[in-house]
Amino acid sequence: MLYLTSAVLGAALCCFAYLGLRARWVDGPVDDYVTARNSQTSSTLGLSFLASGMGAWILFAPPEIGAFVGPLALAGYAVGSALPFIVLGLYGPKIRRALPEGRSIAEFADACYGKGVRRWVTLVSVGYMACFLAAELTAIGAITGLLSDVPPALVIIGVALTTLVYTAVGGLRASLATDRWQAWLLLALLLAVGSVALWRLPAMPSEAALPSVPVTNALSVALTLVIAVTAANLFHQGYWQRVWAAQDDQSLGRGAWLGGGMTVVVVMIIGGLGTLAAMSGVALGEPPMPFFALLSDAPAWLSLPALVLAVTLVASSVDTLQNGIASLVVARSEQRGVSLVATRWITLILMVPVVIIALQGLSVLRLFLIADLLCAAIVVPVLLGLWQRMTPLAAVGGGIAGLIGAVLPGWVSQGSLVAGFLAASFPGSVPTLGPFLGALVASTLVSVVIAAVIRK
Template sequence: MFTTMGCGVLTTYTSIGNLGLHPLLVYTLAGAIPILLFAYFGPIIRKKCPEGFILTEWVRQRFGPVTCLYLSFFTCFTMFLFMLGELTAISGIIATMTGLNTTAAVIVECVVTTIYTAMGGFQVSFITDNFQAMFVLIMVIICFLGMGSYIHIDKSMIGPSGLLKANKLGWQLLYILNVAIWTNDAFLSGFWLRAFAAKTDKDLVIGTSIAAFVTFAICTLVGSAGFIAVWTGDLTVGDADSYNAFFILLAKMPKWINVIVLIMAIAWSVCTFDSLQSGMISTISNDVFRNKLHINWIRIGVIILMVPIVVLALKVANSILQIYLIADLVSAALIPAIFLGLSDTYFWYLIGFDVMFGGLGALFAVFIFGCIYYGNARDGGRLLLIWNGIYNPKDWGAFGAFVIAPFGGILLTMASAGTRILYHYIVSRVTGKPFTALDKPEREEQVHEVVEQTDDYGSIDKKAHYEI
C-alpha cells in the first residue's frame, strides 16, 4: 500500500504546505484514509469474486466484458498519468539538485525497471516495496535531523504568516481532495493486487493501517517544508516556486545529505515506477487478452507506451499535481457508479450500460458546467484538465467539477437504469411479454458455475456472467 508514494510527494505536498497547515493536513489525511478502504472493500470483492485478483475481474463478473474493458481503459489511462507524473517528478528532482540534463537518467530508470520486472514478474514489485519503505524513512529522518541542525526559523514570522490558521482553501480542499483520492485509489491495480494477495482479512487490516499511518506521517513531514521555507525567509505564502521548497531548504545542508537524498529519491522513484509497470501489464494481459497472449508481448507493448511517457515527462509536463488531478477527476466520475453494483439489495438491476452511461455522462456534464461557469467552450474543456489548478480559493471551477463528477455519475446511472426499466415495462404491457427487468439474477449460483469452468490457460471463463 506504500507504492503510490512516489517521489512526486516531495513537490506536491510542499506546494500545498506553502498555503498553510490546514490545507496540508487535509491533503495528507485525504491521501492516507482511503488506504483503509481496501481493508473494507477488499474482503467484500474477494468474496464476490474469489478467483479474481484486481477490481476489473469483479467488474467483468458483475457487469460483463464490455464494462470491464471500459474500466480497464481508464485504469491504464490512470496508470499512464501516474507513470508520467513519476518520471516528471524524478526528472525535476535530478535537474534541481544537480543541474544536469535528465534525459539519460529517466531512460535508464525505464530500462532498469523493465528488465527486472520482466525477469521477476509482480513478485519482484512486492520485494521492492519493502526497500521503498526503508528508503523513504531513511531519507525523511536524515532530512529532518538536518533541518533541525542547519535551518534557522525566524519565529517572528510564524504568527504574521497566518500559515497555522484555518483558511477558505483548506475547507474547499476538504471536499475536493477526499473525493479525488478516495475514488482514484480504486483505479490503481497495484493496490488491488496487494489486497487480493493478503493471506487473511486481518492481515489486510493490519497492512492498510500501517500504510495509512506511515503515509500520513511522512507526507505531513515533507509538506511542512512548504511553510518552514516561509519562516526562513526563502519563500512567501503562495509562492510560485513553492514546489521547490524541500530542495531550497536542502540546499542549506551539507553536500553529503544532498547526495543521500538524491540516491534515496531515485531508488524511491524506481520502486514506485515498477509497481505501475507491473499493474499495467497485469491489467492489459488479464482484462484485454484474458491471459491468452504471451506476457512478453504485453511487456513489449508497455515498453512502446513508455516512449510517449518519457517524451511528455521531459518536454511537456510541468505540474505534477495537475497530472494527478486529471486522473482524479476521471475516477470521481466513473468509480461511484461502478461501486453501486456491490449492493445486491438495492442496485441489483444495474447493468454495464448504466454505469458506463453514468461515468461518461458525468465527464460531459463537467464540460457543460465549465462552459457555463467560465462562459466559453475552451475553458470548459480545460476544466476537464483542471487547468486552473485547485489552489485559487476564488475559482470554484475545480470544486464544481468534483461535485458534478461523482454525483452526476450516480444520477445519470440511475437515470439510465430508470429509462431502460420503463422502456421494458412499456414493451411488456404492449406486447404481453413477461416484465423481467427487475428480476434478481441468482449471482451466487452463477459465480459457483463460473469458478468451476477454466480454460486451457487456467483463467476463469466467465461466459455465464456475460449473459446476466
C-alpha cells in the same frame, strides 16, 4: 562528485534489481506472476502500500500545499493519499469473496457489468497509470538536475529500465520484495534529510504566521484533494493487485490501515516542512519548491542522500505502476491466446512513449488533474458493482452523468458550455472543487436512481 553520484545511484538501482530478481517466481503460473495470490502478510502489505504510494511527488506537492494553503489543506492531501488503501482494506474482503479468482479492477468491472464496462475501466486505468509514470520519471529528472551534475536523461532511463527488468521477469512478487526494502530505506532517508532541513531552518521571525488563506478556501482545497486523489488512486491497478495478494481478509485490512497510517504521517511531516519554510521567510524559489529551498544552503554531501531518496521514491512507485499495467495486459492477452513473453514486450513498448514524455521535462499537473477528474466521474458506479440492483445501464449512465456533472458547475456559473469545459480542464493547473464535486454527486445520484428504477 559527478562520478561518485553516478556510482551511488547506479549501486542503488542495482540493489533494487537484485532484490527484485531474487524474489522472482521461476516458471510459475501466469496467475502468480500477476497476483502472488494469498501469499502476503499484513506487515508486507503495509510497507508495500507505503512504498508504492510514495513517489517523488511528496517532495513537491505536500510542501507546496503546506506553504501556500496551510495545515488544513495539507491534512486533506494526507487523508486523500491514504484513503484508497483504507477503502480497499474495507471493501477488499467483499471483492475477494465475490471474485475469488479475480486479478484486476477490470475483471471486477467485467464480473459486475460485462465486457463493455470492462474495456472502459481498463482504458481509464491504463491512462491514469501512464500519466503517473510520466510524472514520476519527469520528477526524478528535475530533482537530478537540481541536486547534481548527472544528466537527468541518464537517471530517467536508468530508473525506467531497471524497474522494467525486475518487474517484467519477476512480476508482482518482485515488486513486493523491493517494496519492503524501499519502504524502510525511504523512511530512514526522509528522517535524515528532513532532520537536516529542519535543523537548518532559520529562526522564526516575530511576525511569523500560518498561510493567510480563508478557512473556507482551505476546506475547499482539502476536499478537492481528497476527492481527486482518492478517486484516481482507486483506478491504480497496483493497489488492486494487493487485494488478492493478501494471505487473508485480516491481513488485507491490517496492511491497508498500516500503509494508510504511515502515509498520513509521512505526508504531514514533509508538508509541515513546507509550512515552516514559508513561515521562516526562506526564499521558496520560482517555481516554488519549499522542500528543496530548505536544502539550498545545506552541506554539499546532503545532495547525495537526497538524490538516493528521490530515486528510491520513484523506483518504488514506478515498479508498481509497470506491474499494474502488465497485469491488465495479461488479463486481456489470455483471452486472445497471447503469451506471457509477448505481454512483457507489450509492457516494454508501452514504456517508450512514457519515457519520451518524461525526457521533455514538461509539467504534467494539468494532465494529472484531468485524469483524476475522469476517474472521479466513474469511480462510484464501478464500486457500486457489488450492489445487487446495479446494472450495466446504471453504471454507464452514472459515468456519463459524472462527465456532465464535471462540466456543469463552470457552465452554470459562467453561462457558457465552452467555459464549463474550460473549467473542467483546469487552466493554470489549479485544482478546483466544482468539477470534482459535480462529477462525484452526479455519477452517484444517476447510478442509484437508474438502479432503483430498473430491476435486473
